[in-house]
Amino acid sequence: MAPNASLVSTVQVRELVRRYDDRAVLDGLDLDIAPGEFVALLGKSGSGKSTLLRALAGLDYDVEGSGELAVPENVSVVFQDSRLLPWARVLDNVVLGLSGADDRGLRSLDEVGLAGREQAWPNELSGGEQQRVALARSLVREPELLLADEPFGALDALTRLKMHVLLRKLCAAHQPAVLLVTHDVDEAIVLADRVIVLDTGRIVAEETISLPAPRSAADPGFAAVRSRLLDALGVSV
Amino acid sequence: MSATTLPGLRSREAAARPVGRRRRLGLGKPIRFGSAIGPVLLLAIWSIGSATGWIDQRVLSAPWTVVTTAGELIADGRLQSNLWTSAQRALIGLALGIVLGVVLALISGLSRLGEAVLDGPIQIKRAIPSLALLPLLILWLGIGESMKIVTILLGVFIPIYIHTHNGLRTIDSRYVELAQTVGLSQWEFIRRVVLPGALPGFLLGLRFAVTGAWLSLVVVEQINSTSGIGYMMELARTYGQTDIIIVGLVVYGALGLISDAVVRLIQRRALSWRRTLAS
Numbered sequence: 470m471a472p473n474a475s476l477v478s479t480v481q482v483r484e485l486v487r488r489y490d491d492r493a494v495l496d497g498l499d500l501d502i503a504p505g506e507f508v509a510l511l512g513k514s515g516s517g518k519s520t521l522l523r524a525l526a527g528l529d530y531d532v533e534g535s536g537e538l539a540v541p542e543n544v545s546v547v548f549q550d551s552r553l554l555p556w557a558r559v560l561d562n563v564v565l566g567l568s569g570a571d572d573r574g575l576r577s578l579d580e581v582g583l584a585g586r587e588q589a590w591p592n593e594l595s596g597g598e599q600q601r602v603a604l605a606r607s608l609v610r611e612p613e614l615l616l617a618d619e620p621f622g623a624l625d626a627l628t629r630l631k632m633h634v635l636l637r638k639l640c641a642a643h644q645p646a647v648l649l650v651t652h653d654v655d656e657a658i659v660l661a662d663r664v665i666v667l668d669t670g671r672i673v674a675e676e677t678i679s680l681p682a683p684r685s686a687a688d689p690g691f692a693a694v695r696s697r698l699l700d701a702l703g704v705s706v
Numbered sequence: 707m708s709a710t711t712l713p714g715l716r717s718r719e720a721a722a723r724p725v726g727r728r729r730r731l732g733l734g735k736p737i738r739f740g741s742a743i744g745p746v747l748l749l750a751i752w753s754i755g756s757a758t759g760w761i762d763q764r765v766l767s768a769p770w771t772v773v774t775t776a777g778e779l780i781a782d783g784r785l786q787s788n789l790w791t792s793a794q795r796a797l798i799g800l801a802l803g804i805v806l807g808v809v810l811a812l813i814s815g816l817s818r819l820g821e822a823v824l825d826g827p828i829q830i831k832r833a834i835p836s837l838a839l840l841p842l843l844i845l846w847l848g849i850g851e852s853m854k855i856v857t858i859l860l861g862v863f864i865p866i867y868i869h870t871h872n873g874l875r876t877i878d879s880r881y882v883e884l885a886q887t888v889g890l891s892q893w894e895f896i897r898r899v900v901l902p903g904a905l906p907g908f909l910l911g912l913r914f915a916v917t918g919a920w921l922s923l924v925v926v927e928q929i930n931s932t933s934g935i936g937y938m939m940e941l942a943r944t945y946g947q948t949d950i951i952i953v954g955l956v957v958y959g960a961l962g963l964i965s966d967a968v969v970r971l972i973q974r975r976a977l978s979w980r981r982t983l984a985s
């Protein structure tokens with residue numbers, strides 16, 4: 470369900486430039502994300518996906534650059550590693566930085582299927598469970614924008630599929646705008662309302678996905694979108 | 707298994723073995739009372755040596771003589787009062803040293819200015835063994851209790867400072883990023899991320915500090931003391947009483963073992979979130 474192009478975008482990026490050592494990694498990039506829209510970002514390794522995400526998350530202090538950037542106040546980030554504090558119990562990780570939010574934290578853990586594990590140490594959880602805690606930590610803040618940098622990259626294929634289902638459910642419930650970085654074309658098509666491809670510092674291709682749910686790779690429409698995206702990524706099939 | 711084993715035999719052997727049990731890498735199961743085995747063995751050698759006359763009584767008293775002497779020392783109250791004096795010195799020196807080390811580490815670990823001002827002098831102090839400062843300390847403070855406690859303190863605060871400071875400064879930058887994305891305030895960041903992250907370093911420093919405290923204690927108690935375990939041993943030396951000297955050594959050793967066990971217990975409790983090879 471691609472939302473209608475609304476008047477107010479959640480994210481508005483204009484002419485964004487980011488340089489490392491005089492090499493422009495982002496070079497005049499424009500991007501809009503509508504409220505509640507799920508955008509997947511594809512790109513070759515080293516194309517600047519993380520650089521863009523870090524710019525949106527406000528984590529690029531020492532990076533040289535220019536451009537306009539409008540992001541909402543309330544942004545959550547999910548990293549590739551779950552980045553849980555090993556010395557804090559699961560619930561304390563979820564409500565990190567929030568006060569009096571234990572009830573919300575518990576509900577959020579319930580939503581990601583980890584009810585009853587709130588007193589566990591992060592080390593006691595599997596990789597997939599840790600990443601679900603990270604999701605709970607993001608969503609308990611009810612973000613207007615969720616930024617995720619290859620959040621499932623370190624998980625096995627089966628766990629990854631389960632995480633796709635979970636993420637779709639959570640996004641339907643909470644309606645944040647999402648920018649998901651992934652190197653997996655199928656993952657992008659399954660999850661997103663719109664898939665964009667980053668290359669040479671700009672968005673070079675864009676696909677609005679209007680396939681009916683549940684999306685399946687067996688669908689001929691799916692295959693067509695996928696081959697266009699692979700083309701844009703410079704992979705011949 | 708040899709290469710000539712028949713296929714039939716081999717498969718039967720494989721079936722008889724429980725399936726899927728493989729030796730776990732790492733140190734294996736902890737041995738019950740494992741840390742007692744070494745000392746008990748040593749005690750056995752000492753006893754046998756004394757009983758067979760292989761160890762000369764004037765060089766090293768027999769264990770039973772030591773036990774009897776210890777009994778006498780306890781009966782007339784000398785052991786307790788000396789032990790109490792020694793323990794007080796060590797604990798006061800240790801406590802003050804820990805506080806000083808932690809405070810300095812926090813100041814220099816959490817602020818650039820603090821580091822600029824403090825770290826240099828502390829590194830210089832670190833290069834000078836505390837015991838080398840003794841002549842100066844005696845001149846400044848005399849030979850009383852304050853000199854003893856300050857000497858212990860000086861030996862204690864250095865490892866606490868070094869390891870806590872290192873812990874504070876080596877917080878994973880990924881956690882710093884996380885703290886920023888969840889919008890922690892400076893104070894929350896210190897409380898939730900920096901301090902717990904530095905705790906393992908502090909506890910490591912604590913183990914060195916405890917060892918250092920006993921070491922300093924032994925030395926200061928043998929200089930012009932009129933009380934304490936070290937004094938008791940010095941006095942025994944002048945009368946050639948090896949049994950009393952050994953009682954003193956045993957007490958020092960027991961104190962060292964007990965205090966190390968306490969620190970390790972604290973470590974296990976405080977770092978229960980860690981799963982390491984030894985646990």
Ligand SMILES: Nc1ncnc2c1ncn2[C@@H]1O[C@H](COP(=O)(O)OP(=O)(O)O)[C@@H](O)[C@H]1O
Pocket residue numbers: 489490494512513514515516517518519520521
């Ligand atoms: N801190 C940095 N210093 C120098 N170069 C960097 C830094 N971070 C990233 N780069 C460079 O910027 C380019 C884009 O990196 P990144 O955004 O991480 O790519 P992606 O996430 O798409 O794989 C890469 O060529 C990388 O080497």
Ligand SMILES: [Mg+2]
Pocket residue numbers: 518519618
């Ligand atoms: Mg990246």
